[in-house]
Amino acid sequence: MMPRNLLSAALLLFAVGCINEGDADNGALLYDEHCATCHGVDGEGVDSLGPALDGNLGDLSDTAILSIIDGGVAGTAMPAFRTVLTPEEQEDILAFLRDEF
Numbered sequence: 637m638m639p640r641n642l643l644s645a646a647l648l649l650f651a652v653g654c655i656n657e658g659d660a661d662n663g664a665l666l667y668d669e670h671c672a673t674c675h676g677v678d679g680e681g682v683d684s685l686g687p688a689l690d691g692n693l694g695d696l697s698d699t700a701i702l703s704i705i706d707g708g709v710a711g712t713a714m715p716a717f718r719t720v721l722t723p724e725e726q727e728d729i730l731a732f733l734r735d736e737f
């Protein structure tokens with residue numbers, strides 16, 4: 637029995653470690669640094685630079701948003717952040733977007 641319980645405990649720890657809920661506080665800092673110029677400090681958008689995100693993200697899944705951050709939107713000013721932000725940082729920003737917008 638003992639080894640089996642240990643295995644379960646190990647698996648549980650592993651699973652918990654894999655679920656990154658995203659750190660919205662860190663996401664806020666990253667958003668200010670990398671996104672606010674175009675999308676506005678409060679997600680209100682900036683004329684001719686980027687659309688409002690506040691109230692605008694309801695239709696987008698988490699996966700879709702992460703893919704936009706990672707790969708940008710081809711043919712638009714939305715840059716790809718894959719070489720700038722780690723996957724964890726992108727998830728932190730996502731957590732911030734979901735909290736605020």
Ligand code: HEC
Nearest residue numbers: 670671674685686687692701704705709712713714715729
């Ligand atoms: C240089 C300006 C610029 C920067 C910097 C920028 N964006 Fe964008 N972003 C855009 C533009 C322009 C679009 C609209 C693309 C289109 O026409 O589909 C956009 C689109 C988006 C969308 C999709 C919105 C929608 O309703 O479809 C998301 C989400 C987004 N950006 C998030 C971010 C995040 C998060 C950051 C920072 C990591 C960021 N953007 C940085 C210009 C920018």
